[in-house]
Amino acid sequence: MQIHKNIVLAVSFVVLSSRLSAVKDDSLKVGKLPKHYFKTSFNLDFYSTGKRDLNQKNFVSEKLNNYQVNQFAFGFNTPLFTKDFYRKDSTQISNFHLLLAGSYVSVIPRFEGISTHHLSKTTIGIRAIYNTGKRSIFYAEFAPFRTKDNGYRYTRQSRFATTLLYNCTVNKYFSFRLGYTRSFVLGNRYHLPYIGLRVGKLDGVNFSVQFPRSISFNVPIGRYVKTSLYTKPQGGVYTFANTDTIYYLNNDKKLNFGRYEFLSGLRVDILPSNYFNFYLSGGFTTQNYIGFYSETFNKKNSGVYNSFYKERIANSVYLNFGLVFKFGKAKSIYNNYNMYDVQDLNNKDVDNINKGNTQIPAKNEIINNVKPNEVLDLIEDGDLF
Numbered sequence: 001m002q003i004h005k006n007i008v009l010a011v012s013f014v015v016l017s018s019r020l021s022a023v024k025d026d027s028l029k030v031g032k033l034p035k036h037y038f039k040t041s042f043n044l045d046f047y048s049t050g051k052r053d054l055n056q057k058n059f060v061s062e063k064l065n066n067y068q069v070n071q072f073a074f075g076f077n078t079p080l081f082t083k084d085f086y087r088k089d090s091t092q093i094s095n096f097h098l099l100l101a102g103s104y105v106s107v108i109p110r111f112e113g114i115s116t117h118h119l120s121k122t123t124i125g126i127r128a129i130y131n132t133g134k135r136s137i138f139y140a141e142f143a144p145f146r147t148k149d150n151g152y153r154y155t156r157q158s159r160f161a162t163t164l165l166y167n168c169t170v171n172k173y174f175s176f177r178l179g180y181t182r183s184f185v186l187g188n189r190y191h192l193p194y195i196g197l198r199v200g201k202l203d204g205v206n207f208s209v210q211f212p213r214s215i216s217f218n219v220p221i222g223r224y225v226k227t228s229l230y231t232k233p234q235g236g237v238y239t240f241a242n243t244d245t246i247y248y249l250n251n252d253k254k255l256n257f258g259r260y261e262f263l264s265g266l267r268v269d270i271l272p273s274n275y276f277n278f279y280l281s282g283g284f285t286t287q288n289y290i291g292f293y294s295e296t297f298n299k300k301n302s303g304v305y306n307s308f309y310k311e312r313i314a315n316s317v318y319l320n321f322g323l324v325f326k327f328g329k330a331k332s333i334y335n336n337y338n339m340y341d342v343q344d345l346n347n348k349d350v351d352n353i354n355k356g357n358t359q360i361p362a363k364n365e366i367i368n369n370v371k372p373n374e375v376l377d378l379i380e381d382g383d384l385f
Contacts, residue, residue, distance in 0.1 A: 033331075034328070034329040034330050034331045035079075035082055035331075036079035036082045036097070036328075036330055036331065037079070037082060037095070037097065037330055037331045037333060037339060037342070037343075038077070038078075038079045038097065038099060038330060038343075038346060038359070039326040039327060039328050039329070039330045039359065040076070040077070040078040040079070040326065040327045040328050041076065041077055041078075041324060041325065041326045041327075041355065042074070042075070042076045042324070042325045042327075043073075043074070043075045043076070043322060043323065043324045043325070043353070043355045044072075044073070044074055044322055044323045044324075045071075045072070045073040045074075045075070045320070045321075045322040045353050046071070046072055046320065046321055046322065047069075047070070047071040047072075047073075047234075047318065047319070047320045048068075048069075048070045048071070048318065048319055048320075049068060049069050049070075049261075049285055049316045049317070049318045050068065050316040050317055050318075051066055051067070051068040051110070052066060052067055052068070052288075052313050052314045052316055053065075053066045053067075053314070054066055054067060054311055054313065055311065055313075055314075056309075056311050058309070060246055060247075060292065060308075060309040061309070061311060062113075063113050063114065063244070063246065064111040064112075064113050064114060064246075065111060065112040065113035066111065066112050066113075067109065067110070067111060067290060067313055068109075068110040069107065069108065069109050069110070069259065070107075070108045070110070071105065071106065071107050071108070072105070072106045073103060073104070073105045073106070073351060073353055074103065074104045074105075075101070075102065075103035075104075075349050075351075075353060075355070076101070076102055076103075077099050077100065077101040077102075077127070077346065077349075078099065078100050079097060079098070079099050080098045080099060080100050081096075081097070081098040082095065082096070082097050082098075083095060083096045085133075087133070092133035092134060093133050094130075094131055094132050094133035094134075095130075095131050095133070096128070096129070096130050096131075097127075097128070097129040097130075097131075097342070098126065098127070098128055099126070099127040099128075099129075099346065100124075100125075100126060100127075101123075101124075101125050101126070101127055101141075101143070101349060102122075102123055102124040102125070103121075103122075103123045103349050103350065103351055103353075104120065104121070104122050104123075105120065105121040105123075105236070105351055106118060106119070106120050106150075107119045107120070107121075107236070107238060107259075109257065109259065109290070114244040114246070115243065115244060117149055117240060117241065118149070118150040118151070119147065119148075119149055119150070119238040119239070119240065119257065120147065120148055120150055120238075121145055121146070121147045121236060121238060121351070122145060122146050122147075123143050123144070123145035123161075123349075123350055123351075124143075124144065124145075125141060125142050125143030125144060125145075125161075125350070126141070126142050126143075127139070127140070127141045127346065128140045128141075129342055129345060129346070131338055131339065131342050133338065134338075135168050135169050135170065135338070136166065136167070136168060136169075137166075137167040137168075137169065137338065137341055137342055137345065138165070138166060138167075139163070139164070139165040139166075139167065139179075139345045140162075140163070140164050140165075141161075141162060141163045141164075141350070142160075142162050143160070143161045143162065143350045144158065144159070144160045144161075145158070145159055145160075145161065145350070146158050146159075147159065147236075147237070147238045147239045148239055149238070149239055149240050149241040149254070151241075152241040152243070152254070154241075154253055154254060155239040155240070155241050155253075155254040156239070157239045157254075157256075159184065159189070159237070160182070161181075161182055161183060161184060161350045162181070162182045163179065163180070163181040163182075163183075163194065163350075164179050164180050164181075165177050165178070165179035165194055165345065166178050166179055167341050167345060169337055169338050169341045171337070172201050172202075172337040172340075173199065173200060173201055174197070174198065174199055175197070175198050175341055176196060176197040176198075177194060177195070177196035177197070177210070178193075178194065178195060178196075179193070179194035180192070180193060180194060181193075181194045181212070183212065183350075184235075184236050184237045185212070185233050185234065185235050185236060185260065185350075185351070185352050186212065186233055186235060186260045187235045187236070187237065187258035187259050187260035187289055187290075187291060188237060188258050188291075188304045188305050189237065189303075189304060189305065190304065192212050193211075194210075194211065194212070194213075195209075195211045196208070196209060196210035196211065196213075197209055200218075201337075202337070202340040202341070202343075202344055202357065202360050203220070203340065203360050203361060203362060203363050204220065204363060205218065205219050205220070206218050212233060213232060213233075213348060213352055214230055214231065214232035214348075214352070214354070215230065215231050215232070216228050216229065216230035216231075216232075217229045217230070220362065220363075222362075223271070223362040224270065224271050224272065225268065225269065225270060225271070226268070226269040226271070226356065226357075227266065227267065227268050227269075228266070228267045228268075228269075229265075229266055229267075230263075230264070230265065230267060230281075231262055231263065231264040232262070232263055232352060232354075233260055233261070233262055233263075233352065234260065234261055234262075234263055234351075234352060235258070235259045235260030235261060235289075236258070236259065236260075236351065237256055237257070237258045237305070238256070238257050238258075238259075239254050239255070239256060239257070240254065240255045240256065240257040240292070241253070241254055241255075242254060242255050246292060246309070247292065247294055247308060249294070249297075249308075250294060250296040250297065251296075252294055252295050252296050254295055255292050255293065255294060255295060256292070256293040256294075256295060256298070256305055257290070257291070257292055257293075258289075258290070258291045258292075258293065258305065258307070259288075259289065259290045259291075260287075260288075260289050261285045261286065261287060261288045261289070262285070262286050262287045263281075263283060263284075263285055263318060263320070264283050264284055264285075264286065265281050265282050265283015265284065265318070265320075266281060266282065266283060267279055267280070267281035267320075267354075268280055268281070269356045269358070271356075271358055274326065274358075275325065275326050275327065276323075276324065276325055276326070277323075277324050277356055277358050278321070278322065278323045278324065279321060279322050279324075279356055280320075280321045281319075281320045281321070282317065282318060282319045282320065283317070283318065284315055284316070284317060284318070285315060285316050285317070285318045286315045287312075288312065288313035288314070288315065288316070289310065289311070289312055289313070290310065290311055290313065291305075291307040291309065291310035291311075292307060292308060292309045292310075293305035293306065293307050293308070294306075294308055322353075322355075324355050324356060324358065326358070326359075330359065333359075333360075333361070334361050340360050343357060343359050343360050344357055344360070
């Protein structure tokens with residue numbers, strides 16, 4: 001056991017000495033230190049449900065016949081600006097982060113009675129996060145987006161989503177959030193309060209309730225696997241070409257199509273490296289809702305859309321999997337639990353797709369159980385300076 005400790009110390013000393021000697025020999029050749037706490041990330045997400053019959057007996061439902069949905073999403077976020085503020089009388093560091101975030105979502109609602117429509121949503125927005133270095137974190141997201149029914153230019157529609165949050169990290173075991181969100185995830189345009197709390201450490205077992213985004217019980221299994229039991233809403237509002245004459249009043253050329261559902265299931269995240277992870281989840285989709293809204297009828301309506309057709313659809317199984325790629329280096333946040341909450345705030349996008357909190361360091365294993373050839377994996381470049 002003592003030999004293992006000596007080996008670990010020796011390897012650490014060699015690595016540290018080599019880095020320091022490189023600085024001494026030629027400081028101009030040393031790679032730049034990371035400027036940001038976030039890595040640039042790209043994610044791909046795939047989702048599909050089973051086919052279900054529509055139950056209402058009216059003109060629209062009989063024309064649509066049945067319903068199934070497939071969804072593909074691509075997203076990214078990258079840091080634009082980071083500023084640390086050091087206090088002379090304290091070891092605490094406050095910081096400000098500005099990030100660019102974007103996504104593209106393709107939704108195919110399959111109705112057997114009409115032609116296939118490929119709906120899309122493109123979002124590009126800004127996220128600003130200010131961490132006071134004590135307990136408080138302030139978060140603001142401004143996300144304008146455009147929807148359309150691909151192939152029909154006249155269906156383009158611009159909208160705007162936003163979220164404003166206050167996060168209080170009471171300690172590493174507990175935090176809560178309060179705020180406001182303008183969201184379309186529930187199949188309509190809603191102004192909702194945001195209320196959240198977390199019990200348990202973000203790098204350990206924790207239970208999180210974040211209304212209206214998700215409820216989850218998260219259990220890490222070692223350094224490379226994370227599991228989660230969760231429920232969350234998924235949906236949106238998309239423009240829909242009225243080429244199949246679903247709505248025959250007012251001569252509307254385009255309609256608004258809203259959908260939402262609640263996903264409840266098990267998710268497993270695999271983290272083979274610091275630059276790539278993937279996840280697989282599955283379970284049941286419940287509380288399924290679809291609705292069609294007339295553009296003309298709701299033209300002067302500044303609140304929620306009024307529907308000319310809506311229906312609750314039977315439950316189904318679903319399958320979801322995704323890939324996440326990360327690039328560049330980031331400043332170390334090891335044991336900085338305020339920064340863990342900062343990372344968690346940046347974890348979901350406006351489409352409520354969860355990329356996984358892979359930049360939150362896993363709890364280190366007991367040093368006695370670490371094999372000598374694994375010690376290099378426990379040392380990050382940023383931790384040596």
